[in-house]
Amino acid sequence: MSDDFIREVEHVARLARLLLNSKEKELMADQLGAILDTARKVREIDTAGIEPTAHVFSIPAFLREDAISPSLPVEKVLQNAPKKMKSYFLVPSITAIEEE
């Protein structure tokens, strides 16, 4: 497997904040090329002047009334938190330099 491919995989994995081990990096480098080759087929069509579809129906969004409604209580929201303190989610340092 070429180092270029591996470096590309490492770059994309870093963008996704997804840690891959060396075996996974090789697998991805191997498979993503073939998948993207298939995906590249979309580039065969001339789409000049064609609008992209983000939502399949051009029905205007239905707006609800701007009224206050009850939210989940704090203890329920926190019930699945891996780490919490008082009524907060607890996270490690957010000012550290990114390393992996």
Next chain:
Amino acid sequence: MKLYQKTAAELSRLLQNKEITAVEVLNSFMERVDEVDPQLKVFITCTFDSALETAAAVDHRRMENEKLHPLAGVPVAIKDNFCTEGIKTTCASKILESYIPPYDAAVVEKIKSIGMPILGKTNMDEFAMGSSTENSAFFVTRNPWDLECVPGGSSGGSAAAVAAGMVPFALGSDTGGSIRQPAALCGITGLRPTYGRVSRYGLIAFASSLDQIGPLALNALDCSLLLEAIAGYDQRDSTSLHREVPQYSAAVDRELEGVKIGLIKENISANFDPEIKDAVLKMAALFEENGASVTEVSLPHTDYGLSAYYLIAPSEAASNLGRYDGVRYGFSANGDNIFSLFSRTRGQGFGTEVKRRIMIGTYALSAGYYDAYYLQAMKVRTLIRRDYEKAFQNFDIIVGATTPTPAFKLGEKADDPLQMYLSDVCNITDALAGVPSLSIPTGLHSKGLPMGMQLTAAPLNEGLLFQAAAVLEKCNDSSPVGRPSILPVEGSCRNGI
């Protein structure tokens, strides 16, 4: 005939006539689960205790002559990507292995308010990414017709449960075929409704411009009953359509006289299994015998569907799955700083297919590639949508095979993602166009496995699909495939994982 062998509509009638009780019905299905689940491995979590409470409450209310919904007391199973308050919801992923949602999905609320006992949460491909249910982080589900074959996916657990009589019908989700493909491989009926027809509030997101919830059942009538129960506007899903819910079940009594049916040229001329194509043509002939017209229709951009889908869906997934960061819920790895917390949590929590899709999507959305991949795929989606709009100017329903082959062997495609992706090739363009699409059984292949046909209509025309499917059921003595025979073995699934 045992109760677990009956359709939801039959059970509903017997319950309303007070000929049977909801607890009797539930007991029959629970016994069936105990008999066959050790072999099939459908349920990630069984919820028999709460189901019994629901059934007993329904019986009590019926005794008091309270007016109940026709489906009150009819059990249902739910794919494990629907949030269920207080009940583990895993998405078949290690990252949500012990996640207990603090709220119910909108459709779960509806099911509960009707009084339908929920038997359990069914296995699936992790985050609904896959076509065989082999991508579950926990175990592999088997096809009731052949235990060495996959049930399809990603709603493979729900499809296998219905086919095996563990439940009369079930809920699944379909992003690019995940209801229709397993329905076809398990010999049952499965609907992907119009995009926006059913609220997705509380459905764990995969690809938001494509995800839709739908029923898997034994026939068109049961599918229509479950759709009636779950469809409708919900302000908590901004894509939800603000349209009346028709009485879909009334459609099954209508004739086919004058209905225009298009045979999709690109599907029927593709290099698919010849027996599957013959079965579609046989059904088309039955349509004609019943007064419908059948001619060919072309969807010229069909060939580009797979490539557009495998850019759009992973891109949206890469964005949606950013929420699994080890902070608010789900699995959390140890990290010295926020970046290592995020990347280690995802690295250890996600399985290979999920990682693969995050990588494809992140690549397609990254600087320098966005226009060439994601934006181009969205433009191709417009062309695909226009193919359908044009087809529905001349046709009421368009049809083709649901899958290129019958169920494949466990492990056969597990190491080749592209081959696996190709098993959804017939299902993807409907999803990209947002139109409703129903898979129905057409017969048994010489390998002894069911085959399926897919019927597609213009947006919000689900009723037409049920109508056409019901006509074929009448011609085929209720089903062209019947039910698989599974020999019970001793065991119990009541503990789940």
